[in-house]
Structure formats: C-alpha cells, structure tokens
Amino acid sequence: MITLATFSDGTVTPNPRHLKRRLKKIKRLHRVVSRRTKGGKNRRKAVKRLEKLYRKIANQRKNTLHQVTTTLAKTKSVIVIEDLNVSGMLKNHHLAQAIADVGFYEFKRQLLYKAAWYGSRVILADRWEPSSKTCSGCGWVDEDLTLADRTFHCEQCGLVISRDLNAAINLSKLAGSSSDSLNACGVGSAGARRRSRVKLPTMKQEPDAGYASA
Numbered sequence: 128m129i130t131l132a133t134f135s136d137g138t139v140t141p142n143p144r145h146l147k148r149r150l151k152k153i154k155r156l157h158r159v160v161s162r163r164t165k166g167g168k169n170r171r172k173a174v175k176r177l178e179k180l181y182r183k184i185a186n187q188r189k190n191t192l193h194q195v196t197t198t199l200a201k202t203k204s205v206i207v208i209e210d211l212n213v214s215g216m217l218k219n220h221h222l223a224q225a226i227a228d229v230g231f232y233e234f235k236r237q238l239l240y241k242a243a244w245y246g247s248r249v250i251l252a253d254r255w256e257p258s259s260k261t262c263s264g265c266g267w268v269d270e271d272l273t274l275a276d277r278t279f280h281c282e283q284c285g286l287v288i289s290r291d292l293n294a295a296i297n298l299s300k301l302a303g304s305s306s307d308s309l310n311a312c313g314v315g316s317a318g319a320r321r322r323s324r325v326k327l328p329t330m331k332q333e334p335d336a337g338y339a340s341a
C-alpha cells in the first residue's frame with residue numbers, strides 16, 4: 128500500500144501511514160500499561176497517554192483525507208473511484224493494517240458529500256471491474272496479476288506501467304468519452320485481490336451523498 132490515491136494523469140497522493148509510523152510507540156505504551164498495577168494511579172496515567180496518541184493519529188488521518196477529498200471535489204468535475212472490496216481485504220492479515228490506515232470508507236463518504244457541495248460527480252466503479260488486470264493501452268487482461276505485482280507488464284503491447292496508474296486510466300475510461308478532462312483514482316492498491324470470476328463491468332452512479340456500503 129504505497130499510495131493513498133493514484134490519478135489518471137499520473138499524480139499520486141502518498142499514503143501518510145500515520146498509524147504504521149507510530150506502531151512502535153503504541154506497542155511500547157501498551158507494554159507500559161500492562162506492567163502497571165491494576166487500579167493504580169500509574170496505570171491510569173499510562174492509559175491516558177495511550178488514548179492521547181490514538182486520538183492524535185485519528186485526527187491526522189482525518190485531516191489528510193479532508194485535504195485530499197476537498198481538493199478533488201473542488202477541482203474535478205467527474206471523479207471515478209473504485210469501490211474496493213475492503214471487507215474481503217481485511218481478512219488478509221497483512222493488508223488489514225494498511226487498509227485501516229487508508230480509511231477507504233471515510234474517503235468515499237467525504238468525497239460523496241463534498242462532491243454534492245461543489246457540484247462534481249462521483250462515479251463508483253464496480254468492485255469487480257477488472258481495472259487492475261486490464262492493460263490501459265490495448266485491453267489485454269493479465270489473469271495472473273497478484274497483489275504483490277506493483278507494476279503492470281503487458282504481454283501484448285509491451286506497456287510497462289505502475290499498477291495503480293494503469294487502473295486509474297482504466298477507471299477514467301469508464302467515466303465517458305472526453306477522458307482527458309476526467310480524473311480517476313484507485314484508492315490504496317487499486318486492484319487489491321481479484322477473484323477469477325469477474326462480473327461484466329457495471330457502473331454505479333451516486334450523485335448524492337449517502338451511499339450505503341455493502
């Protein structure tokens with residue numbers, strides 16, 4: 128999970144990873160808490176320090192998301208996001224931390240209501256649309272692409288491109304014909320893990336806020 132969002136024009140928003148960066152400190156504080164006597168004053172103090180750190184991380188994460196979603200809603204007329212199968216990914220132990228860090232549902236929630244404020248349109252691409260596996264140059268599909276593959280190599284036209292950028296370009300094509308005025312973003316590792324059974328591409332249009340995630 129290297130980026131928070133990848134845009135079809137090639138720009139990326141780095142994932143700040145507030146939690147990950149502070150994981151060591153959190154672990155240390157947890158150890159301090161467990162060493163203190165239950166019910167004691169020192170334990171209460173240690174718990175307070177831990178809570179303060181958690182609050183700080185949550186706030187920073189929220190601020191980053193707000194900056195990104197405000198900029199997107201203000202500057203883009205159409206935004207396509209890939210509706211990630213986050214719950215499926217959370218079952219994958221190694222991914223759970225990173226996904227929780229990105230806060231995909233919060234990102235989507237903010238984007239939807241801000242789009243309504245600023246008059247831009249958000250298109251939620253179907254989560255099974257094979258945007259990561261399809262070559263944005265020629266349409267060849269790499270059925271063997273795994274989550275570990277950060278670069279897309281097309282065996283048909285020879286295109287070598289960042290996985291997330293490839294997915295973002297494919298998503299921007301979904302939005303319609305005048306793709307140069309559009310921007311798409313795949314959040315996190317855009318494709319995540321795909322199953323081999325892939326539904327036909329469909330689009331959900333959610334012009335107003337209040338999208339209920341499955």
Ligand SMILES: [Zn+2]
Pocket residue numbers: 262263264265266267281282283284285286
């Ligand atoms: Zn190709």
